[in-house]
Amino acid sequence: MPTARLSRKGRVKILKDLPFDLVVDLFSDTPSEVAVPRFVIIPAGETQALFDLERADGTPSNGRTTTLVASSPGWSRGTVTVRFKKNGTAHP
Numbered sequence: 001m002p003t004a005r006l007s008r009k010g011r012v013k014i015l016k017d018l019p020f021d022l023v024v025d026l027f028s029d030t031p032s033e034v035a036v037p038r039f040v041i042i043p044a045g046e047t048q049a050l051f052d053l054e055r056a057d058g059t060p061s062n063g064r065t066t067t068l069v070a071s072s073p074g075w076s077r078g079t080v081t082v083r084f085k086k087n088g089t090a091h092p
Helices: none
Strands: 003-013 022-028 039-042 048-056 065-071 078-084
Touching: 003 022, 003 039, 039 048
Parallel strands: none
Antiparallel strands: 003 048, 022 039, 022 065, 065 078
């Protein structure tokens, strides 16, 4: 199925920069509708990393939701629920 790339629309953020790179695992509960990379890296000295979302073209968007999860060992897990509007745009 063709996909639409939502370039740099995903973001993982921490409150304080670190002296080392932080690997953050990503997960989508419905990867057939919204896919995320397996992980992103927040570089040392930075507080965020941006990533692309892949959305299946033709997926009915009528208010459907997808939950995205970010996790890293020793850190609290972060979750966000994304709801797609009728026109296909994503909103947390």
